[in-house]
Amino acid sequence: MTQRGIIVVILAAGKGTRMHSDLPKVLHPLAGRPMIQYLIHTVEGLEPERVVVIVGPGMESVARAVAPHWTLIQSHRLGTGHAVAATRELLHEFNGEILVLCGDVPLLPRAALSRMLSVIRAADLQTCLVVLGFHPKNPAGYGRLITASDGSLCAIVEHQEATPSQQAMGLCNAGAIVVRSEYLFHLLSAVGNNNAAREYYLTDIVAVATHNGLSCSYVETESEAVELFGINTQRDLARAEAFMQEQLRGAMLDSGVTLVDPLTVHCCFDTKIGRNVIIHPYVVFGSGVTIEDNVEIQSFCHLEQSTVSAGARIGPYARLRPGAKIHANAHIGNFVEIKSSVVEHGAKVNHLSYIGNGRVGAGANIGAGTIFCNYDGYVKASTDVGAGAFIGSNSALVAPVKIGDGAIIGAGSVITKDVADNALAVARCLQRERPGWASLRHNKTGEGKTAQKRRIK
Numbered sequence: 001m002t003q004r005g006i007i008v009v010i011l012a013a014g015k016g017t018r019m020h021s022d023l024p025k026v027l028h029p030l031a032g033r034p035m036i037q038y039l040i041h042t043v044e045g046l047e048p049e050r051v052v053v054i055v056g057p058g059m060e061s062v063a064r065a066v067a068p069h070w071t072l073i074q075s076h077r078l079g080t081g082h083a084v085a086a087t088r089e090l091l092h093e094f095n096g097e098i099l100v101l102c103g104d105v106p107l108l109p110r111a112a113l114s115r116m117l118s119v120i121r122a123a124d125l126q127t128c129l130v131v132l133g134f135h136p137k138n139p140a141g142y143g144r145l146i147t148a149s150d151g152s153l154c155a156i157v158e159h160q161e162a163t164p165s166q167q168a169m170g171l172c173n174a175g176a177i178v179v180r181s182e183y184l185f186h187l188l189s190a191v192g193n194n195n196a197a198r199e200y201y202l203t204d205i206v207a208v209a210t211h212n213g214l215s216c217s218y219v220e221t222e223s224e225a226v227e228l229f230g231i232n233t234q235r236d237l238a239r240a241e242a243f244m245q246e247q248l249r250g251a252m253l254d255s256g257v258t259l260v261d262p263l264t265v266h267c268c269f270d271t272k273i274g275r276n277v278i279i280h281p282y283v284v285f286g287s288g289v290t291i292e293d294n295v296e297i298q299s300f301c302h303l304e305q306s307t308v309s310a311g312a313r314i315g316p317y318a319r320l321r322p323g324a325k326i327h328a329n330a331h332i333g334n335f336v337e338i339k340s341s342v343v344e345h346g347a348k349v350n351h352l353s354y355i356g357n358g359r360v361g362a363g364a365n366i367g368a369g370t371i372f373c374n375y376d377g378y379v380k381a382s383t384d385v386g387a388g389a390f391i392g393s394n395s396a397l398v399a400p401v402k403i404g405d406g407a408i409i410g411a412g413s414v415i416t417k418d419v420a421d422n423a424l425a426v427a428r429c430l431q432r433e434r435p436g437w438a439s440l441r442h443n444k445t446g447e448g449k450t451a452q453k454r455r456i457k
Contacts, residue, residue, distance in 0.1 A: 005096035006048040006117065007181075010066075011083050012036055012103030013056035013074040018233045024062050026103040028237055031244040032268035032287045034065050035106035035231060042110045043101070046117070052090065053103070054083045079199030081191045088185050097121070098184055100202060102175040104231045107240065108132075112221040116178045119219055127215040128183040131156065131206065132176035134221050134228050142172035143203055145218055153216040156203035160196050173203060174221065174228045183214065244269070252279075280316070288322070306338075327362075340380075341372075344387070356380075357399065361387035367411065369394040386421065 016025025026036035036053070043051060051069040055062045056077055063071040072090065074083045084100055091098065097120060101108065112132055120130045131153060133145045139159075144166050146155040156173050157166050179187070187205040195201065206216050221228065226243040229236065248267035249259060257273050259265050261281040271285040274293035283297050286304025291297070295308050298315030305322035308314060311329040318332045323340035326332060330343045333350030341355045344362040349355060351368035357380050358372045370391050372383040381399035385391065389403050392411030397403065402418045403425075409415060410426035419425040 004121070005094070006046055007091060007094055007096065007098050008043045008046070008048045008051045009084060009087055009098060009100045010036070010039060010043075010051065010053045010103050011080055011100065012062055012066075013054050013059070013077055013083055014104065015056065015077070016104075016232070019237070020234070024059055025231070026062060026106075027065055028231070030106065030237070030240055030269070031248060032270070035237075035240075036062070036065060036103045038106040038269075039101060039103060039108065040066055040069065042108060042113070043099070045110050046099075046113060048099070049094075049096070052087055054086065079193065079197070080202035081188055081200035081204060084202050085185070085188045085200070088188075091181065092185070094181050096181055097178050098181050099176070099178045102230060105175040105228065106231065107227040107243070108174070108176060109221070109227055112174075112219065113176060113178075115219050115221075116176065119217060120178050120180065123215070123217065125180075126213075127217055128187070128209050129177055129179040129206065129216050131216070131218040132174040132221060132228075133171050133218045134174045135170045136172055136228070139167075139170055139172050144169045145171045145173060147171070147218075153206055153218045154210050155207040158195070158201060158203065171218075171220070175230060177202065179205070183209070274310070283315075289320075292328075351393075356383075358383035358385065358397075360385045361389060361405065363387055364389045364391070366391045367393035367395065371396050373398045 012026045014025055019025050019028065027034045030038065040051065053066045053069060053071045054074050055071050056074055072086055074086050097117060099113065116130045116132055120127060131145065136142060141159050143156045143158045144162055145153060146157060146166065148154050159167065187208050190208045191200050191204045193200050209216050226240060231237050231240055245267060249262045249265060252273055253259060256275050258278045260279065264281040265279055266284045268285045268287045268289065270287055271289050273291045276294045277291055278296045280297065280299040282300045284302045288305035289303045290307045292308060292310040294311045296313045300317045301315040303320040306320035306324040308326045309328040312326045314332045315334065317334045319337045321337065321339035324338040325342045327343060327345045329346045331348045331350055332338060332343065335352045336349050337354045339356045341358045343349060343360045346362055347360045347364045349360060349366040353366050353370045354372060356372050357374040360366060364385050364387060373396050374380050374383060383397045383399045384402040386403055386405035386407060388406045390408045392409050392413065394412045395409050396414045398414065398416045401415055403409065404419055404421035404423065406422040407419045408424045410424065413425060413427040415425060415427055
């Protein structure tokens with residue numbers, strides 16, 4: 001039999017009231033990535049003909065997050081069944097399977113969805129839909145799958161609508177359903193809103209199908225429980241984040257990365273780390289970080305949108321901001337911040353410095369307390385430090401400025417003009433000394449304090 005096509009519909013119109021946040025629920029991040037993008041990535045692997053995301057009014061940010069996939073606005077939030085019914089005009093000519101998922105269940109495993117598709121394709125044409133089920137440890141809040149004696153699916157009853165005996169059942173709805181397109185909209189047209197929430201539940205199509213003599217089935221998954229949990233509250237989000245962090249750290253350890261204290265390392269979904277890398281406690285990886293082989297990252301470092309090449313050493317207490325590129329064998333030390341800058345091979349920025357919008361040439365040494373003064377309140381300008389240059393401690397390089405190869409900047413200088421190769425530049429006032437001045441001041445100050453005490457008495 002010729003394999004039919006797939007269209008995926010993702011329900012993402014919910015306001016997420018229980019999140020107590022202005023951010024749409026499906027845009028809350030997991031390991032640095034909006035949760036809905038995990039689901040988008042998963043279903044793309046099924047090679048659907050189209051992915052349609054149902055959003056609510058004013059949710060343009062969600063549309064941008066799921067682009068280039070289609071979005072459809074559910075003008076009135078009247079339930080999941082109403083949301084899917086909104087796709088009727090768009091999908092009425094489609095002939096295949098329509099897979100409906102919830103955007104707030106972002107970690108659904110692709111293997112489970114593939115099994116659902118396999119089951120419905122292998123079933124006779126009277127089987128109109130397949131639901132994904134699971135047995136959570138705590139079933140509270142989940143719809144229950146009601147089955148017949150022959151194992152077929154009869155109905156899905158929402159938790160708030162279930163009787164005590166139904167609530168005692170452990171088989172729950174995991175929030176994924178695949179329906180043959182020729183049945184979907186006919187079933188939806190028979191769904192009412194006679195329930196506590198006065199909403200049109202998509203799950204009611206199971207009972208409608210059974211009433212009309214059609215067969216329904218379910219696939220039970222043994223996936224990790226957290227992969228199937230819906231995220232409705234900040235507590236749920238935190239639990240999912242902990243799960244993601246465990247997975248990401250585990251992958252690092254399996255690839256040979258040394259995590260001195262794994263639980264204190266925070267990873268991002270796209271963190272890339274090479275071989276023989278040592279990561280000390282309390283390191284945070286934001287998005288877009290690549291760490292090459294033989295790098296050591298010491299404690300309390302924060303990295304985002306940065307690249308660290310082989311053999312470099314970072315930290316402790318270093319911050320690499322977007323655009324930081326640390327070349328091989330370079331050293332970035334404690335309380336150093338790098339932003340939109342290149343630190344070339346073997347260069348050292350070891351203490352209390354800010355390097356912004358600049359270049360530190362190969363083998364150069366940046367002394368403690370050096371600052372690249374890159375912003376004048378209107379424009380960010382660049383600073384270029386040549387190979388082998390030595391910048392003395394507590395220097396300020398006022399951009400735009402270029403320090404030549406091998407040049408030396410005297411400590412405490414404020415450099416506002418270019419410095420030639422191999423030159424010495426010192427830009428500070430001449431030191432002057434007044435013999436005995438300190439003793440005179442001490443005596444005068446002491447006499448003043450004594451007089452003040454007498455007046456107080």
